[in-house]
């Protein structure tokens with residue numbers, strides 16, 4: 310166990326931004342904080358860094374209380390979303406900064422600092438840029454320098470706030486793999502913030518999904534992908550189709566839907582909601598079925614269809630185009646469900662509402 | 676308005692704002708008539724004098740004394756303004772307190788006040804029975820009719836140049852740079868010296884240079900408090916006026932030209948320094 314966070318809460322004026330965060334991060338772990346805008350990711354990261362303080366809760370590292378320590382004493386590496394490089398220093402001086410501000414007694418000699426910087430430059434594959442200024446670098450290069458600057462102090466924990474947010478898709482993908490490599494060979498404990506789920510899933514050992522100042526789910530990427538723990542996580546991960554179903558002895562039932570592929574669940578009898586990814590629904594032509602195809606659209610590789618029943622329940626499905634060759638508009642179809650997640654209770658649970666104004670939102674609902 | 680519509684294949688570059696020719700023309704005309712011509716006239720007048728005569732005027736004991744006093748007092752005033760102006764800009768930008776906006780507005784008073792009025796007020800305050808003079812004179816610090824008085828007057832009229840050039844830069848500073856320095860272990864003093872100060876240095880340089888140049892030429896505020904004793908507390912621009920009143924046009928022109936030359940050299944130097952400092956750090 311290395312970093313332990315418990316019951317952390319933070320409010321700004323009237324906004325409760327963090328409402329009881331519990332998280333333990335092991336040594337050498339790579340954690341992704343994933344969540345929509347405003348869910349409190351940056352706030353949590355800043356509190357861990359010592360740039361902000363919570364109103365309640367505890368934060369400790371290897372058993373030492375970190376809330377009584379300053380940012381400098383914690384020795385963390387923080388990479389800012391917009392890098393925050395020092396514009397008047399060369400790449401070399403930027404990376405060396407953390408070493409040159411050490412108290413004289415602890416400060417390595419000039420030659421030793423230069424050697425450390427050289428080693429980092431080579432490690433980050435930016436050897437050629439040592440004497441450039443930040444304004445003379447591309448976004449991806451700045452990102453590497455920012456990481457180098459943070460790593461020069463051999464941080465106990467590396468924190469990155471949307472490290473690839475300002476980069477284009479190709480550079481993002483390259484840097485992502487590169488960061489994983491850096492993390493593995495440096496052996497640091499790393500937490501990074503993102504709202505790109507692909508990035509989180511590809512890079513992290515564990516993904517922490519945040520929403521409205523709470524952690525909705527923590528787990529291995531595959532586990533979260535296959536078993537979202539809450540309706541919010543389900544929606545956030547693309548299970549955008551919501552169908553009302555009835556549970557009978559652990560099995561979900563709904564007219565016109567073939568749900569036999571779903572495993573039996575220990576849920577009480579009664580109404581529930583089934584969350585599905587459009588790609589996990591297969592329409593099968595069936596003259597007796599209650600659903601009719603109302604829309605068909607092709608994206609080239611994929612076919613998107615919308616099926617509706619008499620109760621105006623709309624279901625979107627997606628499949629490889631060749632598989633849907635036989636489908637026509639107005640055709641009656643049965644829907645086979647391959648995978649999905651069931652949550653007890655009726656549709657649209659209240660926890661989908663933004664955290665600031667749950668009351669107002671509830672009232673406006675019919 | 677759509678600026679992205681298909682362009683005719685003409686060689687002319689499209690400009691974002693229309694009227695470039697007209698506005699540029701007006702600007703150049705203004706600079707030419709109001710700024711450049713008088714300076715050129717002054718230089719021509721100076722050239723008329725001839726180098727030997729020019730040298731004789733400028734190195735005459737009274738002129739030298741006046742120039743020395745002006746430069747020294749301006750240097751004193753600028754040193755004070757550099758420190759104090761920076762401090763005031765810092766306070767105005769970094770802290771939130773009641774009356775901040777009022778204090779901010781008060782920074783411009785020296786710009787708005789007629790300099791003669793400032794000179795009279797300062798003289799009244801620092802004279803032996805004025806509010807400040809009562810305290811300073813017994814302590815053996817005479818201000819009125821000394822170089823200190825000259826420096827005080829110069830400082831009063833030029834301090835806004837430092838405050839107003841540094842303030843916007845300080846306001847726009849990216850806060851995350853300071854936070855980055857903090858996480859890297861820098862102390863507050865190190866953060867100021869190594870992150871904040873280098874960022875405002877170019878503006879600070881320009882501000883102090885303008886303040887110095889302004890102090891060199893300050894007339895209205897100084898002559899009341901200086902006492903204007905030849906060889907002792909007579910500033911160069913006053914000496915130029917005196918020569919003019921004596922119909923010694925050459926003498927007046929030579930002194931004025933010397934002042935202008937010093938100020939211009941400084942401005943060019945500071946602009947060059949600023950350009951050097953900022954050359955490779957265009958904001959990202």
Ligand SMILES: Nc1ncnc2c1ncn2[C@@H]1O[C@H](COP(=O)(O)OP(=O)(O)OP(=O)(O)O)[C@@H](O)[C@H]1O
Pocket residue numbers: 321322324326344345346347348349350351352353504
């Ligand atoms: N200094 C502050 N003062 C007031 N409110 C703040 C402050 N910092 C953050 N907030 C509020 O806290 C909430 C969470 O902010 P935070 O920056 O932690 O979100 P985030 O998850 O990082 O979002 P994003 O993905 O957009 O960066 C937001 O509603 C924001 O407006």
Ligand SMILES: [Mg+2]
Pocket residue numbers: 350351352470
């Ligand atoms: Mg954020």
